[in-house]
Amino acid sequence: MKLVVGLGNPGKQYEQTKHNIGFMCLDYYANQAKESFKFERKFNGETLKLGNLVLLKPHTFMNLSGESIRLVMNYYDIDIDDVLVIYDDLDLPLGKLRLREQGGPGGHNGIKSIIEQLKTNDFKRVRVGIDSNPxxxxxxxxxxxxxxxxxxxIVSSAKQIYQVINEFKDNQEFTLIMNEYNKSP
Known part of the structure; x- marks a missing residue:
């Protein structure tokens, strides 16, 4: 079983905000699959299960994202090697993808929560550039x-992330996925 998490904040007021790019990418994936998410109280998040793939949009708000992820991992007995997290990055140009197998929070409170809850920073991630404004x-x-x-x-980025998720789901070696999508345009 694979778990792909898109980070964001629940609620209409946060839709299409830069911090919700993880939610937006998973929504794109669900739309391509012609499926929809459903809220599950036991996970405090929206999930979509497609075969060996679970997509998760935590409803814990960004700063507590790790709680929802831990619940899903425990329920489905998902190993940390089978987790991929998609989130926004202020330090990357708009739409630029940066895939990593591990790392620190880099000032991102959602990632900080995940590291605290899972007791490791050793999980795969896709950072999506949202740029910044001084x-x-x-x-x-x-x-x-x-x-x-x-x-x-962002739609162009979501199309690329759709492919990343499929390759991850199909057990392609993550180093190969990183090499493909970390290339400069």
Missing amino acids: MIEAKDYVLGRFTKDELDV
Whole structure:
């Protein structure tokens, strides 16, 4: 069983905000599969199970994302090697993907929560660039909505992440996936 987590915040007020790029990428995946998520109280999140793949959008809010992930991992007995987390990154240009097999939180509270809950930083991740704006404080910037032009870039990224998820689900070696999608355009 594989678990792919998209980080974000629940609620209409956070839809299409930069911090919700993980949710947006999983929504794209679900739309391509012509399936939809359902909220499960036992996980405090929305899930979609497709064969050997579980997609999760935690409803714990970003800063407590690890709690929901731990619940799903325990329920399905998913190993840390079979977890992939998708989230926003202020330090990457808009739409740029950066895949890693491990790492620290880099100032991201969702990743910090996951590391605290799982007691390891050894999990696969896809960072999606949302850029930054030195004129706007980071906490306000990440909760800002994408413009139409920015959304077009994000859809292109979601298409690539769709492929990443499929390759991950099909047990392709993650190093090979990283080599493919970390290439500069």
